[in-house]
Amino acid sequence: xxxxxxxxxxxxxxxxxxxxxxxxxxxxxxxxxxxxxxxxxxxxxxxxxxxxxxxxxxxxxxxxxxxxxxxxxxxxxxxxxxxxxxxxxxxxxxxxxxxxxxxxxxxxxxxxxxxxxxxxxxxxxxxxxxxxxxxxxxxxxxxxxxxxxxxxxxxxxxxxxxxxxxxxxxxxxxxxxxxxxxxxxxxxxxxxxxxxxxxxxxxxxxxxxxxxxxxxxxxxxxxxxxxxxxxxxxxxxxxxxxxxxxxxxxxxxxxxxxxxxxxxxxxxxxxxxxxxxxxxxxxxxxxxxxxxxxxxxxxxxxxxxxxxxxxxxxxxxxxxxxxxxxxxxxxxxxxxxxxxxxxxxxxxxxxxxxxxxxxx
Amino acid sequence: xxxxxxxxxxxxxxxxxxxxxxxxxxxxxxxxxxxxxxxxxxxxxxxxxxxxxxxxxxxxxxxxxxxxxxxxxxxxxxxxxxxxxxxxxxxxxxxxxxxxxxxxxxxxxxxxxxxxxxxxxxxxxxxxxxxxxxxxxxxxxxxxxxxxxxxxxxxxxxxxxxxxxxxxxxxxxxxxxxxxxxxxxxxxxxxxxxxxxxxxxxxxxxxxxxxxxxxxxxxxxxxxxxxxxxxxxxxxxxxxxxxxxxxxxxxxxxxxxxxxxxxxxxxxxxxxxxxxxxxxxxxxxxxxxxxxxxxxxxxxxxxxxxxxxxxxxxxxxxxxxxxxxxxxxxxxxxxxxxxxxxxxxxxxxxxxxxxxxxxx
Numbered sequence: 001x002x003x004x005x006x007x008x009x010x011x012x013x014x015x016x017x018x019x020x021x022x023x024x025x026x027x028x029x030x031x032x033x034x035x036x037x038x039x040x041x042x043x044x045x046x047x048x049x050x051x052x053x054x055x056x057x058x059x060x061x062x063x064x065x066x067x068x069x070x071x072x073x074x075x076x077x078x079x080x081x082x083x084x085x086x087x088x089x090x091x092x093x094x095x096x097x098x099x100x101x102x103x104x105x106x107x108x109x110x111x112x113x114x115x116x117x118x119x120x121x122x123x124x125x126x127x128x129x130x131x132x133x134x135x136x137x138x139x140x141x142x143x144x145x146x147x148x149x150x151x152x153x154x155x156x157x158x159x160x161x162x163x164x165x166x167x168x169x170x171x172x173x174x175x176x177x178x179x180x181x182x183x184x185x186x187x188x189x190x191x192x193x194x195x196x197x198x199x200x201x202x203x204x205x206x207x208x209x210x211x212x213x214x215x216x217x218x219x220x221x222x223x224x225x226x227x228x229x230x231x232x233x234x235x236x237x238x239x240x241x242x243x244x245x246x247x248x249x250x251x252x253x254x255x256x257x258x259x260x261x262x263x264x265x266x267x268x269x270x271x272x273x274x275x276x277x278x279x280x281x282x283x284x285x286x287x288x289x290x291x292x293x294x295x296x297x298x299x300x301x302x303x304x305x306x307x308x309x310x311x312x313x314x315x316x317x318x319x320x321x322x323x324x325x326x327x328x329x330x331x332x333x334x335x336x337x338x339x340x341x342x343x344x345x346x347x348x349x350x351x352x353x354x355x356x357x358x359x360x
Numbered sequence: 361x362x363x364x365x366x367x368x369x370x371x372x373x374x375x376x377x378x379x380x381x382x383x384x385x386x387x388x389x390x391x392x393x394x395x396x397x398x399x400x401x402x403x404x405x406x407x408x409x410x411x412x413x414x415x416x417x418x419x420x421x422x423x424x425x426x427x428x429x430x431x432x433x434x435x436x437x438x439x440x441x442x443x444x445x446x447x448x449x450x451x452x453x454x455x456x457x458x459x460x461x462x463x464x465x466x467x468x469x470x471x472x473x474x475x476x477x478x479x480x481x482x483x484x485x486x487x488x489x490x491x492x493x494x495x496x497x498x499x500x501x502x503x504x505x506x507x508x509x510x511x512x513x514x515x516x517x518x519x520x521x522x523x524x525x526x527x528x529x530x531x532x533x534x535x536x537x538x539x540x541x542x543x544x545x546x547x548x549x550x551x552x553x554x555x556x557x558x559x560x561x562x563x564x565x566x567x568x569x570x571x572x573x574x575x576x577x578x579x580x581x582x583x584x585x586x587x588x589x590x591x592x593x594x595x596x597x598x599x600x601x602x603x604x605x606x607x608x609x610x611x612x613x614x615x616x617x618x619x620x621x622x623x624x625x626x627x628x629x630x631x632x633x634x635x636x637x638x639x640x641x642x643x644x645x646x647x648x649x650x651x652x653x654x655x656x657x658x659x660x661x662x663x664x665x666x667x668x669x670x671x672x673x674x675x676x677x678x679x680x681x682x683x684x685x686x687x688x689x690x691x692x693x694x695x696x697x698x699x700x701x702x703x704x705x706x707x708x709x710x711x712x713x714x715x716x717x718x719x720x
Contacts, residue, residue, distance in 0.1 A: 114567040134564055165561055176555045177566045181548055181573050183613075186628040187605045188541055191598075193631035195536045200670040201525055204494055204636050206537045207474040209576040211635065213541050216569040218632040221625030228613045228621060238551075239610040243603055245547045250599040253543075253588045261588060265581030268546040271553035272578040275571065276564050310560040 010035065011154075012059025012086070013066045014077055016047040019092045019113065020068030021125025024052040026158045029127045035059050039069075047122050060084035064154055067091040071226035075102040082107060090151045094174060094223075095230035096138045096167040106144035106296065109151045110167065112136045112174070113160060120220035131159035138167040139300035145327075148299050149318050161312065164303035175234035179227060180242055182216055183235070189217040285314060286338035288331045290345055290352040302329060302345070309344050311337045332357065370395065371514075372419025372446070373426045374437055376407040379452050379473065380428030381485025384412040386518045389487045395419050399429075407482050420444035424514055427451040431586035435462040442467060450511045454534060454583075455590035456498045456527040466504035466656065469511045470527065472496045472534070473520060480580035491519035498527040499660035505687075508659050509678050521672065524663035535594035539587060540602055542576055543595070549577040645674060646698035648691045650705055650712040662689060665708065671701045692717065 009032045013020045016038040024034045024047065036053030038044040044056045059065050065086040067077045074093045081089050082105050089108045093099060096110050103110075115133035135155045139148045152162050165173070192210070196202040228235060252260045292298040299318065306313050315332040333341055338354045345352045369392045373380045376398040384394045384407065396413030398404040404416045419425050425446040427437045434453045441449050442465050449468045453459060456470050463470075475493035495515045499508045512522050525533070552570070556562040588595060612620045652658040659678065666673050675692040693701055698714045705712045 114565050116567065116569065133567065136565065161564075163561055163564060165559075169559060169561075173555075173559060173562045173565050176552050176562060177570045181570050183609050184544060184548060184606070185569075185573060186625055187602065187609055188544060189628040189632050190624055191601055191605055192536050193627060195533075195598075199525075199529060199533060199668075201523055201529075201667050202533045202536060203631075204521075204523060205474050205496065205533050206635060207476065207493065209476065209545075210537045210541050212572045212575050213545060214628075214632050214635075215572050217625075217628040219629070221622055221629055224625055225618045225621055229616050229618070232613050232616065236610055236614045238555075239606060239613070241551055242547065243606050243610070245551055246544070246599060246603050246606070249543050249547055250596055250603070253592050253599070254596045256589050256592065258585045258589075261585055262581055264550055265546055265577075265584055267553060268549040268574075268577040269579070269581055271563075272549050272574050275566060275574075307561045308559075 009033065010062040011064050011066065012037070012062035012081070013053065013068060014038075014059045014081065015067065015069035015073075016043050016052060016122045016125075017068060018116070018120050018122070018124045019129075020066065021047060021050075021052045021122040022115075022127065022129035023066050023068060023092070023158070025125055025127035026130060027154075028052075028054065030157060035062055043122055050122060050125070052122055052125055058084070060086040062086065064088045064090065064150065067093075070223060071095055071230050075099045078103055078108060088147055088150055090137075090155075093230075094178070094227050096136075096170045098230050100138060100140045100167040104140070104142045106142055107147055108140075109143045109148050110138045110140070111151065111155065112138070112170065113155075114174075114178070115160075116216075116219070120223075128159070130155075133160050135160035135162050136170055137162060137164050137303075138170050139164065139297065140167070141297045141300075143300060144296055145299035145318060148303075149316055152316060156315070163307050163312075164300060165307050166304060171231050172234050175231055175238040179231060179235050180238040182219075182224065183228075183239070184242065185214050185217045189214040284335040285332050285357045286335040286354050287357050288333055288338055288341060288352055288354045290329050290331070290350050292327060292329055292350070294327065299329060302331070302350075305344055305348065306331070306333070306341055309340055311341045311344075369393065370422040371424050371426065372397070372422035372441070373413065373428060374398075374419045374441065375427065375429035375433075376403050376412060376482045376485075377428065378476070378480050378482070378484045379489075380426065381407060381410075381412045381482040382475075382487065382489035383426050383428060383452070383518070385485055385487035386490060387514075388412075388414065390517060395422055403482055410482060410485070412482055412485055418444070420446040422446070424448045424450065424510065427453075430583060431455055431590050435459045438463055438468060448507055448510055450497075450515075453590075454538070454587050456496075456530045458590050460498060460500045460527040464500070464502045466502055467507055468500075469503045469508050470498045470500070471511065471515065472498070472530065473515075474534075474538070475520075476576075476579070480583075488519070490515075493520050495520035495522050496530055497522060497524045497660075497663075498530050499524065499657065500527070501657045503660060504656055505659040505678060508663075509676055512676060516675070523667050523672075524660060525667050526664060531591050532594050535591055535598040539591060539595050540598040542579075542584065543588075543599070544602065545574050545577045549574040644695040645692050645717045646695040646714050647717050648693055648698055648701060648712055648714045650689050650691070650710050652687060652689055652710070654687065659689060662691070662705070662710075665704055666691070666693070666701055669700055669704050671697045671704075 011027045011032045012035045013024045014037045034053045037059045060081045065081045071093045074091050090111045113135045317330040371387045371392045372395045373384045374397045394413045397419045420441045425441045431453045434451050450471045473495045677690040
């Protein structure tokens with residue numbers, strides 16, 4: 001304990017549920033001293049007992065503070081941490097634009113790990129929850145490059161693949177791949193439950209496919225109320241698409257339109273088979289250097305551009321120039337796609353250079 | 361091989377895809393000599409090479425013939441097997457009423473194992489596919505008790521839990537727990553694919569929940585065309601419910617109606633947590649004896665009644681009376697529910713008796 005206290009790296013975690021607890025466990029496993037806080041004294045005591053945090057005290061007094069409260073409380077909590085002098089703050093909420101819109105501070109970069117579990121609460125926390133998961137960062141124009149790079153390094157060290165996108169784009173995308181699928185799972189489960197009151201055998205016929213599809217419906221309901229409120233517009237829009245598409249399928253079934261049905265089934269099959277599954281670890285990498293002007297948000301701009309053209313960034317370093325003319329970004333990317341990023345950067349007025357990395 | 365040929369138990373399997381192939385593997389593992397047939401010579405050759413069948417010849421020349429063709433070909437194939445003199449025929453199709461309506465023969469009992477996989481074809485076959493799965497039997501009024509009992513014994517020996525219900529009820533129930541969830545998974549996957557053309561990062565954000573929900577969309581499309589045709593009315597009806605329920609959720613999200621949303625989420629959570637997961641193997645059992653009149657369909661009637669009141673039947677024996685007054689059914693059921701079945705049988709004019717079974 002006394003060694004850990006003397007460690008140079010201290011992290012604060014506010015909100016010790018499944019995600020906050022897993023962040024605490026993962027950081028402790030990597031040698032951080034973790035200071036936790038939770039609105040519930042019982043949860044805080046559990047977290048201490050489970051070894052999720054080193055102590056319960058002020059999470060703003062740390063090198064980095066991770067806000068993992070329910071979505072509705074994030075903006076206020078981030079402000080509170082910044083006002084208390086926290087040097088570096090990020091959050092892990094499922095909706096980003098409303099939070100980013102409320103925080104104009106160079107010390108804040110918003111984030112969202114795409115990891116979860118049907119378990120909930122601090123007792124469901126796992127140190128490896130983020131291993132291989134995608135962790136989205138949505139820096140604002142106010143976020144400093146140093147904040148972005150520092151948060152990115154911590155998150156990547158937890159084993160996550162970091163993707164940088166615009167906050168509004170994030171909210172639209174998670175409505176498609178997370179929020180609406182969750183509501184669809186809930187609706188299917190509730191529908192089967194209703195129908196089972198007419199025939200008791202119904203739920204005993206539920207095989208693997210139905211179990212897979214409805215697993216997430218077993219999750220904690222309360223967090224979804226905040227998500228639905230904060231991302232209501234995007235969720236309603238995607239639900240409209242889903243309802244229209246199901247109506248089209250219904251018409252195809254009723255009309256026995258086999259060509260149209262086969263088209264939809266085949267398209268979904270190909271898309272599902274090709275669903276990306278993490279990044280291969282052994283591909284050749286390249287180093288790409290680009291001089292950027294000394295303006296806030298340059299780093300976020302470059303990394304968002306990389307995401308837009310589907311180039312995954314493995315690592316980032318900022319080499320500041322001491323001649324007052326900006327700095328140099330060093331990006332590590334797959335060698336096969338380094339020229340694509342060079343082209344995109346040149347199209348935006350940058351002058352990048354690239355070289356293959358030696359295989360270690 | 362010569363030992364197997366001399367075995368007294370011979371099974372025929374028509375259609376050597378995932379299900380037919382798995383039936384072949386499972387029966388061979390239990391000492392049956394399995395005769396296979398498939399419309400494709402290449403698939404038949406694969407099945408022989410993979411050890412799914414012992415030989416490719418006439419599947420009607422067997423003690424039991426399992427028809428595992430695509431759904432649209434089942435009725436014709438069952439008739440063909442019966443016309444060729446098969447003594448006992450069952451099928452494994454996902455839609456039951458249209459098949460049962462076309463076959464009036466005491467030697468046929470329709471069935472449907474609730475097992476599958478995102479893999480397809482004979483190369484996806486597994487001997488343990490039915491272990492712990494529910495296998496529905498939907499005997500008609502023409503099915504003889506002997507046929508029902510014999511098919512039931514074979515299916516139970518493959519490790520499946522047997523549930524007996526009415527064919528039309530089956531088709532309605534699988535529309536809820538299998539067919540419409542499959543179409544919903546396909547629709548969600550196709551929708552995400554469409555949206556990803558606007559933003560390349562979208563599918564990289566797809567985490568575990570989305571992967572779980574869309575896994576079945578990777579399955580073979582062609583089988584679903586037949587299922588949608590044969591069960592069109594039930595599927596369209598359930599899709600109408602799903603579309604209406606999603607519309608209600610959409611309205612709740614748009615209006616931030618937290619009480620209504622929480623009600624739906626909580627109801628789905630409780631239903632998912634309580635989703636039945638197979639039968640505990642170590643519970644005390646009871647033997648229930650009931651004299652039944654010597655009429656076709658009595659056994660099916662009793663077992664359907666048990667399913668309706670949620671009493672699982674572990675084993676069945678038919679002890680025919682030799683005094684010409686019918687026979688005695690011996691049912692093995694959970695001791696805790698034996699009185700429930702006694703009550704239901706008495707309400708239907710039977711006079712059952714029950715006693716606890718010794719624990720072995």
